Every structure is written in structure tokens, then in C-alpha cells.
Amino acid sequence: MFESLSDKLELVLKKLRGAGKLTEKNIRDSMREVLRALLEADVNYKVARDFIKAVEEKAVGIEVLQSIDPGQMVVKIVHDELVRLLGGKTQPLAPIDxxxxxxxxxxxxxxxxxxxxAKIALQARRKNKKPLMVAAxxxxxxxxxxxxxLADQIAVEHFHVEGKNPPRICREAVAYAEKNFIDLVIIDTAGRLHIDDELMHELEEIKTGVKPDEILLVADSMTGQDAVKVSDEFHRRLSITGVVLSKLDGDARGGAALSIRSVTGCPIKLASTGEKISDLEPFHPDRMASRILGMGDVVSLVEKAQETIDVEKAEQMQEKLLKAQFNFEDFLDQMSQLKKMGPIDSLLGMIPGMGKALKNFKVDEHVMERMVAIIKSMTVDERRRPGIIDGSRKRRIAKGSGNSVQAVNQLLKQFFVMQKMFHNMSKKKFKGLPQGMMPNLPGGL
Ligand SMILES: Nc1nc2c(ncn2[C@@H]2O[C@H](COP(=O)(O)OP(=O)(O)OP(=O)(O)O)[C@@H](O)[C@H]2O)c(=O)[nH]1
Ligand SMILES: [Mg+2]
Structure with a gap:
């Protein structure tokens, strides 16, 4: 499925990539074509319009990276918005616990x-859980x-009692399960041609009677917008906990998959992809988005380039460090970068010589905060040329940051030790940095 939508999106975005320069006009023109492609794929109108608006807003204000052409950036934006539309993260079923x-x-x-x-029962059995399939x-x-x-085919126990109504059968099934060490009760309910009150009421009664951990709605992806409407109705009546998209192996146009999450607010948890009992997968929004867009290579290229920006910044910093040119302004900058990157001790430890030099420099969050407060109380001039900070300036900085003069002294001392250390390193004609000096950047560059 999704082939026709994929083809169209690829065509539009290819044109945009060929355009070289991004203007508001060519973004808008392309988005109009993307909108048409989405509507032709049977995506809900409001969902499609909101999608386009979100992409357009991000694309117009885009920060273009050197190594990437702007059209490629738009592909990445469309991809990220698709992931968001499909629900973001993969949502697992309630644990069998x-x-x-x-x-x-x-x-x-x-x-x-x-x-x-049967598919869920088979997966449970493979996890060494004991399932029970209930015919309601x-x-x-x-x-x-x-x-x-079906139950016999996969050697799973089944449950049914003649002559009782479905809510009663379900309650008895749970009671049976409690006594017989069953881990998972899977209740299969009656189908309905359309949403009718009587059967809906029966489902409500089942829900009250067995207090399920999951109420899964199976939505046939071949039925397009109808699947969306049905999911929405069921959700309103029953507060379903998840949607299962079935027949995703068919030639549906994809509209249902793309609209259900957004319209109902209910996550798609599973994808049923064939008639065989083993054809069941968790629903992965990111993989689905890549399949729809069919441009995984471009997406990863842009991700890499985005990471490279951080690498470039870090390299500039290293150069400054080695030339002993860094000052408190860089220090502040680094602090905020470090905060984004994770545990500070481990990052500092990756810099050769740093681990030893900072042995007594206990990095804890409070110390960091105090350092930042002190630096922020300096004037720009003082931050750039810490050498000018004399006694009276120290007193002013201490007062301004709510610290003692001693704390200011300590920070300055540490700073000068570091500066000296890097100065010595550069005198030894230390060229280039060995592998491992770079902090671990996201994506493992
Ligand atoms: N291709 C494909 N066929 C499927 C999939 N899931 C179910 N089917 C087929 O769809 C038909 C109906 O499946 P059932 O599981 O009986 O559907 P149901 O919802 O229980 O039907 P009722 O009990 O009559 O309401 C069967 O022929 C299945 O083999 C799927 O993911 N892909
Ligand atoms: Mg059935």
C-alpha cells in the first residue's frame, strides 16, 4: 500500500530539490501538490490541511545547512511531520502481567x-504466556x-458456553482463567455491519464486566475514511485503548493510517499485514513514515548534517582551547552545550589530560550552577579578559551572584589552571585531537 502516495510525494519533493533555492512561493506550490496527493490518498481533509500548514511553517523559516540542499531539508521536515501524524513513538500493548x-x-x-x-494468542504463547481465546x-x-x-491450529485453549449472552460468557471466561493459571484472556466479539446501539451496549456491558486492560478496535485499512469514522465512534462510546490496522498488505491508499491517530487521538498499536497467523507487527510510526516517503537516504543525510553542525562548533571550541584563547564567554557557551549532551563528568573525562587535571574538581550540578551565576555577574569585558579581575571587581562579582569572594577566587584559579594546561599542550605542538576526544554526539558520529 501507499505506493501511489509515495510516488506522488517523491515527485513533488524531487522537483523542489531540483529548484536549488527555497522561496516562499516554491514551498507553497509544492505544498499544494502534497495536499492534493494526501487527499487523493484519502487522508481526512482537516488532517491533510493541518499537516501542510505545519510543514509550510517549518519550511519557510528553515535554517539551511551548508552541505544540504534546501529541498532535502524539506523532505526531512515532511518525514518528521509524518511520524508525528502517525503517533510519534511506537505504543506497545498493555503488558501481560x-x-x-x-x-x-x-x-x-x-x-x-x-x-x-489468534495472532495475539500466538505471540503470547511465543513469549511463554498462557493465552485463552474466548468466543463471544x-x-x-x-x-x-x-x-x-484457529485456536486448535496454534494449540491454544479456547472458551465458550452455549446458551449464554456475551457479557456472561466473558465474565465466566475470566473466572475460568483465574482458576486455571491463564495469563491472557483474549475476547473476540461479534462483528457489526455498522455501529448499532444494541451491540454497542453489549460491548459496554462486557467492558464493565471484565475490566479489560486493552480494548482494541480492528480497523480495516482498505475502507479508507470509513475506518476513521468507525474508530472515532468506537472511541467515543467505549474509550478504546488502541487501534489495530488490518489488511495493511492490501492496496489501500493509506488515508486511514494517516488520519486515525489525528482524528481519534487514540494510538495505532498493531499492524496486521496478512492472512497468516504470524502476520502481525507492532505499528512503528517512523518506519511507516519512511515507507510512505520512500526517501530514507535523504532523511538520514539531513540528520547527519544536523549533527555535523554540533561537531563543527565543538571543533572550533577545541581550537580555541588549544590556543589558550578561550574565556568565560566560551565557558558559559560550553556549559549550556554540555547540559544538552548529558553527564558532565563523563564528557570532561573524554578530553585527554582533563580527567587527571580535574581530579579534585568535583562536578556536581550545584557547583555548575554556582559557576554559571558567578560568570553571569561579570561584565562582558571581564568574561573576555579574566586577567583584569582585581580585588574590588571580585567583591562586586561575589555580591552580585550571592557568593563569597572565596568562591570567585576558586573559580578564577580553576580557570587559570585550565588555561595554563591548554597553553602547555599547544606548546608541545599538539596537533589534532586523538579519537575519543569528541564528546559522544547523538547518532554516534
Ligand atoms: N490480507 C489480509 N487479510 C486479512 C487480514 N486480517 C484478516 N484477514 C482476512 O479477512 C477475513 C475476515 O477476517 P476475520 O478475522 O474472520 O474477521 P472478523 O472481524 O472476525 O469477522 P466477523 O467475525 O464476521 O465480524 C478473513 O478472510 C481473513 O483471512 C490481514 O491483515 N490481511
Ligand atoms: Mg469474527
Missing amino acids: KSPTVYVICGLQGSGKTTLA DIYRPAAVKQLKV
């Missing part, structure tokens, strides 16, 4: 509920038999 955990499966007729019950569809004559056949 009670005896029993209960999942209820609901949805329209023929959407793939019974198949899903008493309306379609062959429904109970179909569930039994």
Missing part, C-alpha cells in the same frame, strides 16, 4: 477480529467454530 490480563477485540464485520485474536460472538452461526479451528 496479571493473572489474567484481559484484551477485548471489537470492530465491524469482517475487519479481522477473529484472525487478530453468538450471532454468526459459524463464528464459534471458526475461533475453535
Whole structure:
């Protein structure tokens, strides 16, 4: 699926990449074409319009990186927005950690509920959990038999009692599970042609009776916008906990997948991708976005370039350090960068010679905060030329930052020790930095 949407998006974005320069006009023109492609893929109109608006806003104010052409940046923005639209992070099912955990499966007729019950049971069994498949569809004559056949195929126990209504069957199934060391009860409910009150009420009763850990709605992705409407209705009536997109192996245009999360606010948790019982996967928004866009190489290229900016900054800093030109302004700059990068001790430790020199320099957050406060109380001139800080300036800085003169002295002393150390390093004609000096940047560059 998604092929036609992918092709169209690729075409539009290729044109934009060829344009070389990004202008508001060519961004807007391209976005109009992206909008058309989304609507043709049956994406909900409001969702598509909001999507375009978000991409446009980000693309117009884009900070273009040297090594990347602007069109490639737009591809990355579209990709990130797609991931967001699909729900961001992968959302796992509720853990099977009670005896029993209960999942209820609901949805329209023929959407793939019974198949899903078997698929989930098989995955649970593979994790060494003991599942129980419950037939709560008493309306379609062959429904109970179909569930039994599937359960037998994967050697999973099934449960049904003749002559009782579905809420009763479900309650008895849970009671049975409690007594028989079942880890996961999977309740397969009756399909409905459309949303009707009577069956909805029955589901509400099941929900009250068994207090499920998951209520999964199976939405047939082949039905496009209908799947979105159905999900929305079910969610409003039952507060479902997750959507399962079924038949993603078919030639659906993708609109349902792209709209459901945004319209209902309910996460898509699983993707059912075939008729075989093993065809079930967690729903990964980022992988799905890459598939839709079909431009994984461009996306990773831009990510790399974005990381390189940080590398360039860090390299400039190293040069300054080695020339012993760094001052308190750089120090402040580094502090904020370091904060973004993670544990300070480990970062400092990666700089050769630094670990030893700073052995007694206990890095804790309070000390850092105090240092920043002191530096911020200096004038720009003092930060650039710490040598001019005499006694009266020290007293002023101490007062301004709420510290003692001693603390100011200590900071200055540390600073001069560091400066001297780097000065010595540069005198030894220390050229280039060995591997490992760079802090670990995100992405493992
Ligand atoms: N290609 C494909 N077919 C699927 C998928 N999931 C289910 N099916 C097929 O869809 C048909 C209906 O599946 P069921 O699991 O019986 O659907 P149901 O929702 O239980 O149907 P009712 O109980 O009648 O409401 C069957 O032929 C399944 O093999 C899927 O992910 N991909
Ligand atoms: Mg069924």
C-alpha cells in the first residue's frame, strides 16, 4: 500500500530539490501538490490541511545547512511531520502481567477480529504466556467454530458456553482463567455491519464486566475514511485503548493510517499485514513514515548534517582551547552545550589530560550552577579578559551572584589552571585531537 502516495510525494519533493533555492512561493506550490496527493490518498481533509500548514511553517523559516540542499531539508521536515501524524513513538500493548490480563477485540464485520485474536494468542504463547481465546460472538452461526479451528491450529485453549449472552460468557471466561493459571484472556466479539446501539451496549456491558486492560478496535485499512469514522465512534462510546490496522498488505491508499491517530487521538498499536497467523507487527510510526516517503537516504543525510553542525562548533571550541584563547564567554557557551549532551563528568573525562587535571574538581550540578551565576555577574569585558579581575571587581562579582569572594577566587584559579594546561599542550605542538576526544554526539558520529 501507499505506493501511489509515495510516488506522488517523491515527485513533488524531487522537483523542489531540483529548484536549488527555497522561496516562499516554491514551498507553497509544492505544498499544494502534497495536499492534493494526501487527499487523493484519502487522508481526512482537516488532517491533510493541518499537516501542510505545519510543514509550510517549518519550511519557510528553515535554517539551511551548508552541505544540504534546501529541498532535502524539506523532505526531512515532511518525514518528521509524518511520524508525528502517525503517533510519534511506537505504543506497545498493555503488558501481560496479571493473572489474567484481559484484551477485548471489537470492530465491524469482517475487519479481522477473529484472525487478530489468534495472532495475539500466538505471540503470547511465543513469549511463554498462557493465552485463552474466548468466543463471544453468538450471532454468526459459524463464528464459534471458526475461533475453535484457529485456536486448535496454534494449540491454544479456547472458551465458550452455549446458551449464554456475551457479557456472561466473558465474565465466566475470566473466572475460568483465574482458576486455571491463564495469563491472557483474549475476547473476540461479534462483528457489526455498522455501529448499532444494541451491540454497542453489549460491548459496554462486557467492558464493565471484565475490566479489560486493552480494548482494541480492528480497523480495516482498505475502507479508507470509513475506518476513521468507525474508530472515532468506537472511541467515543467505549474509550478504546488502541487501534489495530488490518489488511495493511492490501492496496489501500493509506488515508486511514494517516488520519486515525489525528482524528481519534487514540494510538495505532498493531499492524496486521496478512492472512497468516504470524502476520502481525507492532505499528512503528517512523518506519511507516519512511515507507510512505520512500526517501530514507535523504532523511538520514539531513540528520547527519544536523549533527555535523554540533561537531563543527565543538571543533572550533577545541581550537580555541588549544590556543589558550578561550574565556568565560566560551565557558558559559560550553556549559549550556554540555547540559544538552548529558553527564558532565563523563564528557570532561573524554578530553585527554582533563580527567587527571580535574581530579579534585568535583562536578556536581550545584557547583555548575554556582559557576554559571558567578560568570553571569561579570561584565562582558571581564568574561573576555579574566586577567583584569582585581580585588574590588571580585567583591562586586561575589555580591552580585550571592557568593563569597572565596568562591570567585576558586573559580578564577580553576580557570587559570585550565588555561595554563591548554597553553602547555599547544606548546608541545599538539596537533589534532586523538579519537575519543569528541564528546559522544547523538547518532554516534
Ligand atoms: N490480507 C489480509 N487479510 C486479512 C487480514 N486480517 C484478516 N484477514 C482476512 O479477512 C477475513 C475476515 O477476517 P476475520 O478475522 O474472520 O474477521 P472478523 O472481524 O472476525 O469477522 P466477523 O467475525 O464476521 O465480524 C478473513 O478472510 C481473513 O483471512 C490481514 O491483515 N490481511
Ligand atoms: Mg469474527
